[in-house]
Each structure stands twice: as C-alpha cells, then as structure tokens.
Amino acid sequence: MSEPLRVAIAGLGTVGAGVIRLLDANGELIARRAGRPIEVVAVSARDRSKDRGVDIDRFDWVDDPTALARHPGADVVVELVGGADGPALALARAALDAGKSFVTANKAMIAHHGFSLAEAAEKADVALKFEAAVAGGIPVIKGLREGAAANAITRVYGILNGTCNYILSKMESDGSDFDAVLSEAQALGYAEADPSFDIDGVDAAHKLSILASLSFGTRPAFDDVATGGVRHVVAADIAEAAALGYRVRLVGMAEADAGGLFQRVHPYLVPLRHPLAHVSDSINAVVAEGNYVGRLFFQGAGAGDGPTASAVVADLIDIARGEFGPAYAMPVESLTAQPVADSGERRGRAYVRLMVQDRVGVLAEIAAAMRDAGVSIESLIQRGAAADGSVMVVIVTHEGPERCVAQALEKLSGSPSLTGAPMWMYILGE
Amino acid sequence: MSEPLRVAIAGLGTVGAGVIRLLDANGELIARRAGRPIEVVAVSARDRSKDRGVDIDRFDWVDDPTALARHPGADVVVELVGGADGPALALARAALDAGKSFVTANKAMIAHHGFSLAEAAEKADVALKFEAAVAGGIPVIKGLREGAAANAITRVYGILNGTCNYILSKMESDGSDFDAVLSEAQALGYAEADPSFDIDGVDAAHKLSILASLSFGTRPAFDDVATGGVRHVVAADIAEAAALGYRVRLVGMAEADAGGLFQRVHPYLVPLRHPLAHVSDSINAVVAEGNYVGRLFFQGAGAGDGPTASAVVADLIDIARGEFGPAYAMPVESLTAQPVADSGERRGRAYVRLMVQDRVGVLAEIAAAMRDAGVSIESLIQRGAAADGSVMVVIVTHEGPERCVAQALEKLSGSPSLTGAPMWMYILGE
Structure with a gap:
C-alpha cells in the first residue's frame, strides 16, 4: 500500500463532521478502492471546543483556515466553510497557489469563481474538484x-x-x-x-x-x-x-x-x-x-451530511488514485464564451394563471390579448369565485414562441380586470 | 495535443459501426475532453464488403480478430463480437497478454471470465473496461x-x-x-x-x-x-x-x-x-x-447502437486520459469470495397467484397450507371462473421469511385442487 493521501479540512459543520465520520467508518474499504489510505491531518473551524460527535483532538488544529493551505503535511485541502467569497475563496486561492489539490462543496463559490480557480489549478497541475457542489451525493x-x-x-x-x-x-x-x-x-x-x-x-x-x-x-x-x-x-x-x-x-x-x-x-x-x-x-x-x-x-x-460527505470523499478517492483531469472536463482555454440565447425565440407550451374580476367581458379581454400576441390557446379553465370575489382563469397554450406569451401577459398586466399579477409556468415536454 | 489513442475494433455490427460513427461525429469534442484524439486504426469483422453506413476502407482490415491483439499500431482493442467464449475470449486474452488495454460490451464474457481477465489486465498493467456491458449507455x-x-x-x-x-x-x-x-x-x-x-x-x-x-x-x-x-x-x-x-x-x-x-x-x-x-x-x-x-x-x-457506443467511447476516453484503475475498483486479490446467502431467511412480502378448481373447500385448503407453513395472509382475492372453469386466487402475504411461502407452495403444488403451477413474485419495499 502506498503513502496515504493527507487531507486538511476547513469547516466542521454537519458536512465536515460527516466527512470525518465517513472516513472513520469506511476507511479500510476506501483504502482498498483508492489504492491507499485517506487520512485527515489538520482541521480548522470557528469553535474548537464544540461537540461534533467526532474526535478532532487527533488532528492538528489551525485557527486560521487559510493557514491550512500552508500546512506542510497536507496534500489536499477540503473547504466546507461556505460563502461565495471571504474565507472560502481566500483558502481556495491560497491552497491552489501552494500547489495543493482542492475539494469543495461550495456551489456559490464555484458558480462565481470556478473559472479562475480552474485556471489556478491547471497552472499548479493539481486537482480542483466539486462533486458535492451540485446535487449532493449524486455523482x-x-x-x-x-x-x-x-x-x-x-x-x-x-x-x-x-x-x-x-x-x-x-x-x-x-x-x-x-x-x-x-x-x-x-x-x-x-x-x-x-x-x-x-x-x-x-x-x-x-x-x-x-x-x-x-x-x-x-x-x-x-x-x-x-x-x-x-x-x-x-x-x-x-x-x-x-x-x-x-x-x-x-x-x-x-x-x-x-x-x-x-x-x-x-x-x-x-x-x-x-x-x-x-x-x-x-x-x-x-x-x-x-x-x-x-x-x-x-x-x-441532494443534501444532508451523509450524501454530501459521500461526494466529497469520492473526489478525494479520485485524487488518491491520481485520476483527475481539468475541473471542467477540458482545459480552461478550451471553454468557449457563448452569447446569451434569446429565450423569446424558444418554442413551448405554457400554463398561465390569472386572477380576474368576476364581471362581463373579462374573458373576452383575455382572449383578445392572447390572440393579439399570437398565442394559441389549447384550453381555458375558469373556476368559481375566490374569497375576495375574484375568479381564477387558467390557460394552457399550444406550442409557440415564449415571446408571445410574455407579450400577452405584459399587455394584460396593466388591465384593471386583473386582481393580481399574472403567473405562468413552462410545460416540459415528455 | 499529445499522441492519439489508437484503437482496433473487433466486430462491426450495429454497435461497432456506432462506435465509428460516434468517433467521426464527436471526434473534435472528444479530443478536447480526452486531452488527445481517439483514432481507429484497424478493424475486423466477418464480412468486409457489407454496407455498414460507415467508411471502413480507411482502417487496416484484419481477417482474424485475434490478430488485432498483435496489431503494432493499436494501443487498445475494443471487442464487440459477443459470446461468452470463442473468438471474443480468445481476443481478450491475447490483447491483455500483449499489453494492450481492452474494452468490451460483452456482459456474458465478463460475467463468466471477468475475474481472470482482470488478473491478466493487472499483470500487464493495462485497462480492462466494460461500461457498456451493464445497462447500455448508463454510466x-x-x-x-x-x-x-x-x-x-x-x-x-x-x-x-x-x-x-x-x-x-x-x-x-x-x-x-x-x-x-x-x-x-x-x-x-x-x-x-x-x-x-x-x-x-x-x-x-x-x-x-x-x-x-x-x-x-x-x-x-x-x-x-x-x-x-x-x-x-x-x-x-x-x-x-x-x-x-x-x-x-x-x-x-x-x-x-x-x-x-x-x-x-x-x-x-x-x-x-x-x-x-x-x-x-x-x-x-x-x-x-x-x-x-x-x-x-x-x-x-440499456441498449441500442448509440447508447452502447457512448459507453464504449467513455471507456476509451478514460484510457486516453490515463484515468483507469482496477477493473473491479480494487485489485483482484482484494475481492473476497462470499458464500451464497440463504434466501429462505430473507424477509419480505410476496404476491402468490394460484389457479384452482371452482369447488367447495379449495380456499380452506389454501388457507390451511399457508397457515401450516407460517405464512400470514394480508389479503386474498378470488376472481370469477376462467374459460376452463378454474378460478384465480391471488394472495398478498404479510412480511415473513421467504422460506415459509416456498413451503406453502410446495405443499399446494401437489394438490389436485390446483389447475396449474403456482406463480409468485416478491414485493419490493418502498
């Protein structure tokens, strides 16, 4: 068996404690699968004395999470602090710059800064992994x-x-x-x-x-x-x-x-x-x-300490195996910048719900607004009056450009016949 | 961009042709993801002249699939011939012994010979991969x-x-x-x-x-x-x-x-x-x-040329990236031999359907057989007579050992009251 993969963890909330618990419980199995043991060597969190249900005295304690990036015994830093910026981001940059692989469950940080972190990881030739950032335990x-x-x-x-x-x-x-x-x-x-x-x-x-x-x-x-x-x-x-x-x-x-x-x-x-x-x-x-x-x-x-820890440790196993490539599956320079698509050109069916006054002519007004915007109505359901006397009208449209529904609703939303803002949802195809 | 990964394919049925089509269509994208191009260099099949909808004249043609194992230009052999033994197995052994990685969609061969092939792959320090052998395109x-x-x-x-x-x-x-x-x-x-x-x-x-x-x-x-x-x-x-x-x-x-x-x-x-x-x-x-x-x-x-080709090429991409480990996730020597569990001890609910004669006392006989075997009945439904005059009786049991249901059915299956063999299914928990 080769040298262990040595891990420093920042953040010991439910997920951080879950990662330690998982490595304790499944450690032997993980070592067989990863080809070597995965060992926690250092941790950092806000409160050292808090009872987390796991023994953390066996690890180095570091007050400043960013210092984990410089911990001489750690190969990988796991960030479970959270927040798009602040300490999480500082730690990410410091770890990658120090040539350590970096694993995180932090979707906000990856959504905002993933690209520049991937650049740093590529430059340092280390792993940047974030399986736990999307859909929890699902790989x-x-x-x-x-x-x-x-x-x-x-x-x-x-x-x-x-x-x-x-x-x-x-x-x-x-x-x-x-x-x-x-x-x-x-x-x-x-x-x-x-x-x-x-x-x-x-x-x-x-x-x-x-x-x-x-x-x-x-x-x-x-x-x-x-x-x-x-x-x-x-x-x-x-x-x-x-x-x-x-x-x-x-x-x-x-x-x-x-x-x-x-x-x-x-x-x-x-x-x-x-x-x-x-x-x-x-x-x-x-x-x-x-x-x-x-x-x-x-x-x-999609969440919870067990599933999230499962995804974090799966990333660690990949790193222990040396089986990791670019964070976004290809080098950052290959990632293309795309313009934003015009959603108005998208075609689909829609569900529209209007709350309207219960009086003559309202349905005609709605139908005319839909017609004028080019919306073809598949079905229209009117239900009896609500407590405030208003009536619910539900429309399901035929397939057409989304722009047309938006136009119809924009026109209607100024109408005194409506007792509330229109609400609409898209209809997913089978 | 590094050297291409060079592939020899044995078997050009719908899946083999699908792999070539996929590599043609998505080749550039695959090269970006794999870090290098994946190129077919040689093929083998029964009939060279058959129209497969893909141009195979650009590849070396080899009559004997086993010879692909010795093809000097190939890094990987892909086996899409099928069959648990015969040419597929001969090719697998020859390829691994020759130090080439091996990819297959052949579930029968892996089910029967996967262990010894994994031993050979480990010995040669090459990949043995079979994503396409289980559930088609699903990774x-x-x-x-x-x-x-x-x-x-x-x-x-x-x-x-x-x-x-x-x-x-x-x-x-x-x-x-x-x-x-x-x-x-x-x-x-x-x-x-x-x-x-x-x-x-x-x-x-x-x-x-x-x-x-x-x-x-x-x-x-x-x-x-x-x-x-x-x-x-x-x-x-x-x-x-x-x-x-x-x-x-x-x-x-x-x-x-x-x-x-x-x-x-x-x-x-x-x-x-x-x-x-x-x-x-x-x-x-x-x-x-x-x-x-x-x-x-x-x-x-779970099947089809496109999904199966997708799984085969995913394996090739892993090999191109150098991201593969033991075939069964851990070294073969770590795999434990387990005794077969006694299914009679399993607890669960069951659905039992009996076709019986429409006469007095049959239900009592069934109920007694169930009781004697210790089966607790949750519901029993008797439907009107079928064309041959027999009656269908459906029983749903409470949770209990499977052994008890088997005993009850064994006892009943000898009874002249039954007009056909009993049929039962297990009930999956939520």
Whole structure:
C-alpha cells in the first residue's frame, strides 16, 4: 500500500463532521478502492471546543483556515466553510497557489469563481474538484465529465434544490399553500430562516451554471441564468396542474446551440410520464441529453451530511488514485464564451394563471390579448369565485414562441380586470 | 495535443459501426475532453464488403480478430463480437497478454471470465473496461466504481433487461398476454428469435453479477445468481398488481451481508412510489444504496447502437486520459469470495397467484397450507371462473421469511385442487 493521501479540512459543520465520520467508518474499504489510505491531518473551524460527535483532538488544529493551505503535511485541502467569497475563496486561492489539490462543496463559490480557480489549478497541475457542489451525493459531475464524455450534450436540466422540491411536494400531497408549508419546513430545519436563496432559485442557478459549463464546454456564466423561484405558486396551481396530468417542479434548464447559451431556473409543469415528475420530497435529479446516449437520468439525495460527505470523499478517492483531469472536463482555454440565447425565440407550451374580476367581458379581454400576441390557446379553465370575489382563469397554450406569451401577459398586466399579477409556468415536454 | 489513442475494433455490427460513427461525429469534442484524439486504426469483422453506413476502407482490415491483439499500431482493442467464449475470449486474452488495454460490451464474457481477465489486465498493467456491458449507455459501472466509492454499498438492484421491461410495460399498457407481446416484440426486432436469454433472466443475471462484484468487492459469482424470468407472468397478474398499487418489473437484486452474497433475478411487484415503477419500455435503471449516500438511482437507454457506443467511447476516453484503475475498483486479490446467502431467511412480502378448481373447500385448503407453513395472509382475492372453469386466487402475504411461502407452495403444488403451477413474485419495499 502506498503513502496515504493527507487531507486538511476547513469547516466542521454537519458536512465536515460527516466527512470525518465517513472516513472513520469506511476507511479500510476506501483504502482498498483508492489504492491507499485517506487520512485527515489538520482541521480548522470557528469553535474548537464544540461537540461534533467526532474526535478532532487527533488532528492538528489551525485557527486560521487559510493557514491550512500552508500546512506542510497536507496534500489536499477540503473547504466546507461556505460563502461565495471571504474565507472560502481566500483558502481556495491560497491552497491552489501552494500547489495543493482542492475539494469543495461550495456551489456559490464555484458558480462565481470556478473559472479562475480552474485556471489556478491547471497552472499548479493539481486537482480542483466539486462533486458535492451540485446535487449532493449524486455523482452527476462525474456522470457528465466522464460518463457522458463521448457525447455532445444538447440539454441538461433537473431538480436542483431540495428545499423547493420539498415545499412543492408537500403542497401537492397536503393541498396546503406555499406560506404554510414554508413555515413548517423552517420549523423542521428543511428551510433556512432566510429562505430566499433557495425559494427564489439562486441556489439552483448556482448549480445549473456549473452543470451547463461541464455539459457544453462553455465558460461558467452564472450571471446569465434567468432565475425565478416558487414563491408565486399557489395550491390551486398545483391542483390545476394535477387535473391536467402534470406536477409542478422547480426546474433548472440549460441548452446550448447556434443561438447561444440558454440557462433558466423556473417552475415547470412536468408531465407524469417524465421521470422528473416522480422526484419528490427533498430529492434532487438531473437529466442530461446526449447526441448518442439519449436521455440519462440521475437521482438521489441532494443534501444532508451523509450524501454530501459521500461526494466529497469520492473526489478525494479520485485524487488518491491520481485520476483527475481539468475541473471542467477540458482545459480552461478550451471553454468557449457563448452569447446569451434569446429565450423569446424558444418554442413551448405554457400554463398561465390569472386572477380576474368576476364581471362581463373579462374573458373576452383575455382572449383578445392572447390572440393579439399570437398565442394559441389549447384550453381555458375558469373556476368559481375566490374569497375576495375574484375568479381564477387558467390557460394552457399550444406550442409557440415564449415571446408571445410574455407579450400577452405584459399587455394584460396593466388591465384593471386583473386582481393580481399574472403567473405562468413552462410545460416540459415528455 | 499529445499522441492519439489508437484503437482496433473487433466486430462491426450495429454497435461497432456506432462506435465509428460516434468517433467521426464527436471526434473534435472528444479530443478536447480526452486531452488527445481517439483514432481507429484497424478493424475486423466477418464480412468486409457489407454496407455498414460507415467508411471502413480507411482502417487496416484484419481477417482474424485475434490478430488485432498483435496489431503494432493499436494501443487498445475494443471487442464487440459477443459470446461468452470463442473468438471474443480468445481476443481478450491475447490483447491483455500483449499489453494492450481492452474494452468490451460483452456482459456474458465478463460475467463468466471477468475475474481472470482482470488478473491478466493487472499483470500487464493495462485497462480492462466494460461500461457498456451493464445497462447500455448508463454510466453505472463508473457510478459504482468511482461515484459511490466512499460508501459501503448495502444493496444494488435494478431493471437490467430492456426486452423484458418492454414486454411487461406493453402488457401493462395494452392488457395483452405475454405470448402476444413477445411475438410483436420479435416482429419489431426488440426481442431475439430465440428470446430465452432475455426472458428467462440470464442476460439480467450476467449484468447483476457484474454490479454485485463492483458494489461489494466480492469475486464475480454469476453461477450463484438465482435466475428467474417473466414467462409465467400473465395479464391478470399485472392487472391485480395495478389494483394493489404496484407495477410488475423483472428486478435483478443483490445484497451482501454477514450471511453471504445474495443475487437474484425475478419478477417483483414494485410500489408506485418507488422510482423503478416508472421505468417503462426498454429503459434500464439501477439503484445503489450506500451507507452514506443513501439511495442513488441511474436511468437511461440499456441498449441500442448509440447508447452502447457512448459507453464504449467513455471507456476509451478514460484510457486516453490515463484515468483507469482496477477493473473491479480494487485489485483482484482484494475481492473476497462470499458464500451464497440463504434466501429462505430473507424477509419480505410476496404476491402468490394460484389457479384452482371452482369447488367447495379449495380456499380452506389454501388457507390451511399457508397457515401450516407460517405464512400470514394480508389479503386474498378470488376472481370469477376462467374459460376452463378454474378460478384465480391471488394472495398478498404479510412480511415473513421467504422460506415459509416456498413451503406453502410446495405443499399446494401437489394438490389436485390446483389447475396449474403456482406463480409468485416478491414485493419490493418502498
């Protein structure tokens, strides 16, 4: 057996403690698979004395996480501190500059700074790995980087935020409204006190931009993700979707073609025949469509200390084996900068929900706005009045350019007939 | 850009031609990802002049496939001839002995001879890779070998035969009986003229034994797979299963624990909440349960030239990158030989279907046999008489040892009250 791979860990929250627990529990098996043992040699966290359920006295303690980059006994630095910038980024730069491989679960940092970190890793000829940054324990980075490497990937999309999926699933099963389920999720610890990163789609957008770059060989472009969340989905939307044969899911969707790079996080209606429709609770899932392999589907736990630790240690095993290449599957200089695709030219079907006054002529006004914008209506459902006297109108469009629906809604949104802002979702094809 | 990886291909059926087509179409992208081009230099097949839709005149033609092992220009031999022994095996041994890496889609050969081939590959310090041998285009070998490498895998199971899944899905959607759907599948080319390898579970057993070895670090043990197929499933079983909230799937299931290695291919009732229930048509899917990652689920096309070529070329890319290790994730000497687990000790629920004479006392006889064997009945459904006057009785048992159900059926199978052999399926937990 060769020399151990020596690891320094910054951040000992649930994931950091989980990594130590995993290496303790499966250490012998991991050494057989990796060809050598993986040993933690040093750790850093805010509070040394906190009880984490694992013995950390056997490791070097370092107060300043950035100092781990200079730890003479460490081959690899694992960053589990979090945050797009600050100490996490300082540590990443310092570790790579010091010629140490670097493993992280930090999606925000990779979404914002992955490209420059990959440059630094290439320069130092060390590994930069971030399997745990996307979809938790699911080996989807590996699946795209290596498993699907023979393919031109035409589309990558999925359910990338467990909190949103938990909320939507719970609304579906209980018929509850968004706010009630969110409060419950916060009480159970499934949602943060400030949930906006999750429910407004930012977290999913971080992950989507990483998947897009890996899939298409494009430069990471987080700022170009059109990001929407689930705040405006109400129980009645989910019920209408169910009646139409769909489930509502927050989907991150990316495509690259001659028109540029398209990246969007938005609620979608997913048909029951599509595997994403059956992804419930806090589970994550990713679909990749390749020009030879067809549709690949990966599903698993998107968060939690065990699954995240599993992904972090899988990266360490690759490093121990010496089996790692460029962070984005190809050298950074090969990654192409793509213009943002014009989403208005995308064709698809849409679900539109309007709350309107219950009076003569309103339906005619809606129908005229749709017609004027060139939207062809597949079905229109009007339900009886709500408590405030307004009426819910749900429209499902035929396939057409997204631009037309946007135009129709823009026109309608100024109308006094509407009692609230229009809400719309895209409909995923089978 | 470094030297190309030079490839010799034996077998130019749909998959062999697909590999050439893929390398032609995606060659530039693959070179960027692999760090160097992948070039076919020599080919061998039965008929040189056959039109395969790809130009093979640019490659060296070799009449005897085994001679590819000695081709001076080739770094890797790809075997797409098929068959557990014969020319495929001769080529594999010759290639590895000649110090060439070896890639195959041949599940039968790997199931029977993978261990000795892995020994030869280790001795020669070259790659032995077979991603395409299990579940077609799905990168599940990689997912287990590397993606889930940090975990002790407790259970691996899945839908491993597309022909059976197509037949079961079609029986489900059309209400047709087995023979009718099989004939239709044969006419469409989805099933072989001699379909027994598929429908009797042998093909799934090949794949299962490969997955089990990779998952548990056990020596491959194809002969120990308890193998059953789908011949005895009738339309009425699928209808009863549906009424109970299940779908019928042919599941390959492997577990390793203190009691030994359990490997079985058999029809199962899969609850609708389980992702395998939503795997339809010829799609394959694999579930791996790890002690840290929880349940991972991989789904995709299990066959076809495009998906299979995608997996073959993914292996070539790993070899081009120099990122390959032992075939079974750890050195062959580390693989442990496990005794066969006693399946009678397994606990679970079962579905039992009996065809019985329509006369007084038959139900009492069945109930007594179940009671005497210690089987606790959860529900019993008796349906009106069939054309031959016999009556169908379906029993769902409570959880209990499988041994008890087997005992009850053994006792009943000698009874003159039965008009046909009992049929049973296991019920998969959620």
